[in-house]
Amino acid sequence: MGIRLVAREDIDKTKWNSCVHYATNGNIFGYMWYLDAMARQWDALVEGDYEAVLPLPHRELHWRQQGLIQPPLVREMAIYSINPPSNKRTAAFWAALPEQYKKVELQVDAFSQPRAAGWTVSELKNYFLPLSESYELLRERYTQEMIDKLAVAKAATLYPVSNLKPERIAALYRQTRGRLTEPKFHGLQRIMYNALHRGWGFASGIMNQQQEVLAADFFIFSHGRIMSLAPVVTAPGARVHAQEYLYDLMIRQQANKPQAMDFNVHATGDHFTRHLGALSYEYFHVQRDDRKWLQRFF
Numbered sequence: 001m002g003i004r005l006v007a008r009e010d011i012d013k014t015k016w017n018s019c020v021h022y023a024t025n026g027n028i029f030g031y032m033w034y035l036d037a038m039a040r041q042w043d044a045l046v047e048g049d050y051e052a053v054l055p056l057p058h059r060e061l062h063w064r065q066q067g068l069i070q071p072p073l074v075r076e077m078a079i080y081s082i083n084p085p086s087n088k089r090t091a092a093f094w095a096a097l098p099e100q101y102k103k104v105e106l107q108v109d110a111f112s113q114p115r116a117a118g119w120t121v122s123e124l125k126n127y128f129l130p131l132s133e134s135y136e137l138l139r140e141r142y143t144q145e146m147i148d149k150l151a152v153a154k155a156a157t158l159y160p161v162s163n164l165k166p167e168r169i170a171a172l173y174r175q176t177r178g179r180l181t182e183p184k185f186h187g188l189q190r191i192m193y194n195a196l197h198r199g200w201g202f203a204s205g206i207m208n209q210q211q212e213v214l215a216a217d218f219f220i221f222s223h224g225r226i227m228s229l230a231p232v233v234t235a236p237g238a239r240v241h242a243q244e245y246l247y248d249l250m251i252r253q254q255a256n257k258p259q260a261m262d263f264n265v266h267a268t269g270d271h272f273t274r275h276l277g278a279l280s281y282e283y284f285h286v287q288r289d290d291r292k293w294l295q296r297f298f
Contacts, residue, residue, distance in 0.1 A: 005056075005097040006046045006247060013221030015050035016142040023052075023080040025111050028222035030080050031053065037190040039071040040183065045096055047089070052081035054093050054112075058101060067103035072184050073229070074193070075126065076283040077175040077265055078109040085111040094119075105287045113284040122285045125272050127263045127278040128225065139248075146244060149275075153245035157209055160249055161216075164203040166192035167232065169218050173233040195220045201229075206242040215242035219250070226254055247276060 013032055020030035028034055031072075035042055039057035046053050055077050061067045070077075079093045094114040097104070113121055131138070142150075166189045173188065174180040180188065195201025195218070205216035214237030218229045233243040251261060263273045274280070 003045050003047045003092055005043060005096075005098055006044050008041070011044060011046075012050065016044075016053060019050045019053050019082055022081045022082050023078070024082070024084060025078050025109055026080055026223050027078065027109075027296065028220055028227060029074045029077055034191060035071070035077075035192045037187040037194070038073050038184070041073075045093055047081075047093075051083060052079055052089060052093070054079045056097075056101070057106075061103060065102050067105070068097075068101045069103075069105055070107050073182075073188060075266065076107045077108050077112075079112040088116075090114070091115055091116065102290045103288070105285075107283060107285050109283050110281070113289075114286055119296070121136050121288050123282050124266055124285055125271070125280045125282060126265055127273045127280050129261040129263070129273070129276060129278045131226075131254050131257055131259050131261055133253065133255065135252045138251055138255055138277060139291055143275040146275035149241040149244050152239045156240040156242075157244055158206050158214065158240065158242060159208070160246075161205045161213065163204065164205050164213070164216055165205070166218070168213075169203055169216055169230050169232065172213065172234075173230045176232050176234060185262050188234070190230065191220075192218050195229075204246065205232075206237070206246045206249075208236075209241075212229075212236070214240065215246045216286055217246060221259075224258070225260050225262040226250070227262045244272075244276075247273070251276065 011032070016032055020026050035055055035057070036081040041059060041270045042055055044053055044055050056068055057071045058066050058068050060169065079090055081089060089110055094116060107124065139244045165258050169192065170185055170188045174185055192201060200222060201218060201220040203216065203218050205213050207213050215233045220229055231243065254261065263278060
């Protein structure tokens with residue numbers, strides 16, 4: 001199969017986005033507008049006439065060496081393909097990585113993990129909740145712990161709010177997470193505005209009687225899922241379980257539809273969303289470091 005390296009500026013935008021959109025393993029993270037928002041520099045491996053593609057987000061490491069590094073707010077990428085998953089294709093893509101990338105540290109879906117020698121692969125979990133049943137049936141799968149938390153939230157007299165702007169969501173996210181640099185802060189806003197422009201996303205939050213926002217999130221529709229992008233909960237919100245209340249509200253609103261709630265987590269063990277009946281699936285952190293001379297030096 002013909003796999004070639006294509007610079008970001010030479011990628012055919014329409015063909016790339018079409019591949020990601022119709023890929024059997026497509027997700028929101030592969031679209032060009034999403035990658036452009038969070039990966040400052042990236043190129044790609046492309047098979048044929050964009051039958052399969054792999055983003056290569058890169059940055060300069062020590063001593064001007066180049067490495068492939070997972071961008072922020074990108075849970076997992078993939079060898080996106082409009083054809084069924086193939087071990088042969090997966091192996092060919094990883095074998096085609098340019099030698100200039102001495103370090104590789106990425107997160108990919110289960111179909112895209114490398115299996116050749118020299119790779120270190122570790123498992124991560126994401127949680128999702130199918131929403132095809134009625135809210136009443138879905139709620140029956142909540143644990144008693146979750147039912148009790150929702151009772152506390154109800155007693156606190158909380159209200160939904162939907163008029164939150166991306167700037168407010170991003171500011172709350174940085175305030176509560178404390179891990180956003182300026183480029184990431186503005187990149188998060190670009191993602192939200194892009195989703196709004198396409199009609200793919202919306203903000204939702206929970207406030208108290210004092211009109212203080214206690215929990216919020218921005219949700220994106222893509223590939224049959226409603227994905228949590230920027231979950232926020234303040235300290236007062238955590239005390240009254242405002243985030244759980246928000247998720248319960250979303251489940252109530254989106255139930256009885258052929259879609260799933262994607263909680264978009266990077267868990268190594270159980271996550272609190274399992275108390276909502278969420279199921280887990282695995283994706284993988286893959287890494288390789290060929291800077292042997294540097295390892296010997298240190």
